[in-house]
Amino acid sequence: MRNLTNAPKIYVGGTYGQYNSGSLFGKWFDLTDYSDLKGFLQDCHEFHRNEFDSDGCRPELMFQDWENIPDFLISECSLHKEAFAYFQATSEMDEETAEAFEIYCKQINYWPSNGCELEDQIESFRESYQGFFGGCGKDATLEYTYQYVEDTGLLSGVPQALERYFDYEAFAKDLFLDGYSEYEGHIFIDY
Known part of the structure; x- marks a missing residue:
């Protein structure tokens, strides 16, 4: 425990x-x-x-x-x-992951009332949870968007002179309108 x-x-x-x-x-x-x-x-x-x-x-x-x-x-x-x-x-789990799992059970996948076994709930949590991007007054959705763009290589091949004009804030809004959710700094993929 x-x-x-x-x-x-x-x-x-x-x-x-x-x-x-x-x-x-x-x-x-x-x-x-x-x-x-x-x-x-x-x-x-x-x-x-x-x-x-x-x-x-x-x-x-x-x-x-x-x-x-x-x-x-x-x-x-x-x-x-x-x-x-x-x-x-x-x-x-570490404290941050345990906090995210509680959020997932309470606000996203509604365990145990969803009828899932705990092991299945943990597995779906691991697939959905992207990490903690909040803290110190940071906008978690924007922080995740920067990471997302880097991880996916979305701007790879774009000349650096044009890359700085990319609107991360607008892209973050679109990203979190359909496909991602943020709860208390924790980011989840919506399924």
Whole structure:
């Protein structure tokens, strides 16, 4: 998993019954201590072992707060079954790539609601992601356009006297109208 400062954590503030009675008593659970959802939920229920619903069943847990967990993996009462696989996958990425993958899952390819397996999501991300071109007040679309023109050799063979008249800003607008997207400095190919 990621380093401790970015560790995914959940405050399990007991159950809905406790909450409705005015109690916020609970505990922060560091998810790096678990390898899967089952182990995490067992510890949560063990921590709240003295609570039962009116019918004697274990009550529904309430996740009152969380850190470093994308919203598409968690709600007030559930953690997605693929959350631990996601954490493992992003822990193997550098911070910039992990950030881009979260953006891709949340705003571009809508995982896990798209029904894709995590491995397929990662593969489509790798095909789409072009890199980070923002930072320090830079226009990421323009920075990518300069790189694109250089990488594709678009202006190769054009006399240098004419090359300086090429309108990179206009070309960037066209490039990002159809075929590319920019999110927080990260560039993606649209498929």
